[in-house]
Amino acid sequence: MKKIFLFYIILFTLISFFVNAQRKCGLPDYIEYKINEEPELATRIEQNKIKLKEKAENILEERKSGKNERTSSITAIPVIFHIVIDTLKYNQLGGDAGIKQRCDSQIAVLNRDFNAQNADSIAIPFGWKSLFASSGIHFGLAHTDLNGNSTPGYEVRIISSIGFNGWTNHYSDAKHSTLGTGATSLSPGLDAWDVTKYLNVWCINFLDGMGLGGITLSKFFTVSGGWGWTNPDNEEGIVLKWNVFGKRVLSTDNYTPTGTGTFFDEGRTMTHECGHFFxxxxxxGDDGTLCPWSSGGRDDGIDDTPPQSTHTSGNPSYTITSGTINDACQYYGTVDTQHYGIACLDFMDYTDDTGMHLFTPQQAAAMVSCVTTVAGVDGENITLVQHPNLLGWPSGVSKIEVDRELKIFPNPSNGLINIVYNTNADKLNKISIIDVLGNEIYENSNVFKNFNTIYLSNFTTEIYFIKCEFEKGIVVSRLILNNK
Ligand SMILES: [Zn+2]
Known part of the structure; x- marks a missing residue:
């Protein structure tokens, strides 16, 4: 009897533990905190939503009439990861190799999610299929630093403390190596790289017990009228909890996540935070549990997501596949026939990484408006897409020659792939093949100088990415496998 009792106690504890693990992002609390400080901010946030929606509608109209080709011309945004953690966490991530894998997989996840290439979109129910949209925005690890030197796209600082406090100032200490008047006193952080050229991401441990996975400081809060602050401190960007950035890759990663990590180890915390960045x-609508038409209620400002009362936790995919999830706000006046329930499968809800699958067309267009020119007005993040050179090779290496001399064939391939590379422009160190989920399915670090052959006849017919890592830069090409 006692044993049975003990069993139930353990079971109950486990259930409570897992049920309690839910996504939390810092933005709602931050907005509330700032509105308390300055009530006028609430109006400006709503005005910003209207402006963003107008721009999104313009883009969608242009696309409908076949005029808008701008997304295809958008180049990738250079991303730099600043990892600021203690030795224990560095080791838990698998050291430098594990961190590199996390950065690579994070970029793969972003490119997949922002371009409607996520394989788990198969779980999107019928009523939502037409709302599965691609933004056309791409991301890449920065390969050139501020001084024109080669960089792997991440930097690591090992600190003696176990983490940072300060969600109300977006963990400012983690974003600086010096602080104070004249920046004289030392700070444990890593400085932002030029926020007009790089998307800065800090990966740190949060100490303040908020249970956050990430918090984002977008240009709205700095230069675009949030409160007229001109961001003198270069703090724009995304802060992620150290164990939810990138995908957890067991082969190199010693960290066994518990609690939040179990549900957020597919790299989608950054997909969500990038949505806020744009x-x-x-x-x-970040209004607690209110409907948009209630007193004090707010909407997300996006027309093709239905009204929703509050956030969704867990992974309700199985339910939306077989039916709908509705809430108190979904029906307003007439029955909403456009959707299958609330947008709990949207990247901007709080579901687990495995439960979120899409951005809607208007959300995608709203984000695109941040990196393009709409009706003669530049998007607030447009400078980020104007430095493709930062993704490529440092000066002195002929990227053109590398591109010209690197030959990958046949493509499509029936399982045999030849890679020919006949130049000394840069040394080819590693060849890897990555699937659409960001998993590395093949890796060779002992490549031959001129000719390499890869056999992939056991892999399924699908699109893959073949990644050639040189001494100074990386070339990623799409590879179509057509195994019979
Ligand atoms: Zn959020």
């Missing part, structure tokens, strides 16, 4: 709001 000014998207949460689908329920």
């Amino acid at each position: 000014e998207l709001s949460h689908v329920w």
Whole structure:
């Protein structure tokens, strides 16, 4: 009897533990905190939503009439990861190799999610299929630093403390190596790289017990009228909890996540935070549990996400596949026939990484408006897409020659792939093949100088990415496998 009792106690504890693990992003609390400080901010946030929606509608109209080709011309945004953690966490991530894998997989996840290439989109129910949209925005690890030197796209600083406090100032200490008047006193952080050229991401441990996975400081809060602050401190960017950035890759990663990590180890915390970086709001409007038409209620400002009362936790995919999930706000006046329930499968809700699958067309267009020119007005993040050179090779290496001399064939391939590379422009160190989920399915670090052959006849017919890592830079090409 006692044993049975003990069993139930353990079971109950485990269930409570897992049920309690839910996504939390810092934006709602931050907005509330700032509105308390300055009530006028609430109006400016709503005005910003209207402006963003107008721009999104312009883009969608142009696309409908076949005029808008701008997304195809958008180049990737250079991303730099600043990892600021203690030795224990560095080791838990698998050291430098594990961190590199996390950075690589994070970029793969972003490119997949922002371009409607996520394989788990198969779980999107019928009523939502037409709302599965691609933004056309791409991301890449920065390969050139501020001084024109080669960089792997991440930097690591090992600190003696176990983490940072300060969600109300977006963990400012982690974003600086010096602080104070004249920046004289030392700070444990890593400085932002030029925020007009790089998307800065800090990966740190949060100490303040908020249970956050990430928090984002977008241009709205700095130069675009949030409160007129001109961001003198270069703090724009995304802060992620150290164990939810990138995908957890067991082969190199010693960290066995518990609690939040178990549900957020597919790299989608950054997909969600990037949505905020491009000014998207949460689908329920960050108003607690109110409907948009209630007193004090708010909407996300996006027309093709239905009204929603509050956030969704866990992974309700199985339910939306077989039916709908509705809430108190979904029906307003007439029955909403456009959707299958609330947008709990949207990247801007709080579901687990495995439960979120899409951005809607208007959300995608709203984000695109941040990196393009709409009606003669430049998007607030447009400078980020104007430095493709930062993704390529440092000066002195002929990227053109590398591109010209690197030959990958046949493509499509029936399982045999030849890679020919006949130049000394840069040394080829490693060849890897990555699937659409960001998993590395093949790796060779002992490549021959001129000719390499890879056999992939056991892999399924699908699109893959073949990645050639040179001494100074990386070339990623799409590879179509057509195994019979
Ligand atoms: Zn959020």
